[in-house]
Amino acid sequence: MNMILLGPPGAGKGTQAFFLVESYAIPQISTGDMLRAAVQAASPMGVKAKACMDAGELVSDDVVIGIVRERLQQADCDNGFILDGFPRTLPQADALQDVLKDLGKELEAVVSLRVDTDALVERLAGRRSCPQCGKGFHLKFDPPREDGTCSACGGELVQRDDDKEETIRKRMEVYHRQTAPLEDYYSQRGVLIAVDGMAEIQAVRAEIKAALQAG
Numbered sequence: 001m002n003m004i005l006l007g008p009p010g011a012g013k014g015t016q017a018f019f020l021v022e023s024y025a026i027p028q029i030s031t032g033d034m035l036r037a038a039v040q041a042a043s044p045m046g047v048k049a050k051a052c053m054d055a056g057e058l059v060s061d062d063v064v065i066g067i068v069r070e071r072l073q074q075a076d077c078d079n080g081f082i083l084d085g086f087p088r089t090l091p092q093a094d095a096l097q098d099v100l101k102d103l104g105k106e107l108e109a110v111v112s113l114r115v116d117t118d119a120l121v122e123r124l125a126g127r128r129s130c131p132q133c134g135k136g137f138h139l140k141f142d143p144p145r146e147d148g149t150c151s152a153c154g155g156e157l158v159q160r161d162d163d164k165e166e167t168i169r170k171r172m173e174v175y176h177r178q179t180a181p182l183e184d185y186y187s188q189r190g191v192l193i194a195v196d197g198m199a200e201i202q203a204v205r206a207e208i209k210a211a212l213q214a215g
């Protein structure tokens with residue numbers, strides 16, 4: 001299954017990707033995660049990307065297209081992949097078509113998670129994660145047993161720099177301006193599956209599964 005998960009920040013792409021990775025045994029390719037790893041490693045690309053990420057803006061198309069082109073060539077993508085957070089602009093979508101053509105692959109589904117902006121701000125502003133084991137929490141929807149402490153490993157929970165409310169609003173605005181047009185782009189290509197991302201996690205999961213099986 002070669003697919004994309006589309007949706008604004010906080011729509012639950014990462015959560016649903018986790019289920020899809022299990023069901024299809026294919027990798028999740030998150031450009032956000034790869035960029036954060038580059039920032040962490042303080043690579044030249046990471047240093048450049050950090051300023052854009054902290055401001056809630058997009059990193060340049062060339063950089064992310066390069067990362068994805070390289071990643072899709074790895075052997076674990078032979079049976080499929082889940083792109084999470086890419087493409088985010090029309091030039092990225094066009095570039096992806098070119099990359100897939102070069103690799104002899106075809107895009108099979110684009111699942112778009114639709115959600116309400118105010119609810120998203122609440123979801124994102126409450127997100128916390130453990131830098132030690134990677135587990136995610138939510139202050140309201142999935143709180144840790146003890147404030148500020150990872151229930152799995154005892155690590156100190158942190159908030160992503162770009163999950164601060166002001167940056168979240170900026171990321172939403174960027175999404176609506178630059179990424180939302182991709183729904184039409186993929187609808188015209190007959191691969192768009194729109195899903196109600198406001199439903200319970202398991203209900204969203206079931207809806208995606210049914211739609212992919214029907215397609």
Ligand code: AMP
Binds near residue numbers: 009053059088092
């Ligand atoms: P995410 O974790 O997907 O929300 O991504 C976090 C940040 O990484 C975004 O706000 C952007 O600054 C950057 N980023 C991730 N994916 C892309 C992309 N496809 N194009 C441009 N910037 C991206």
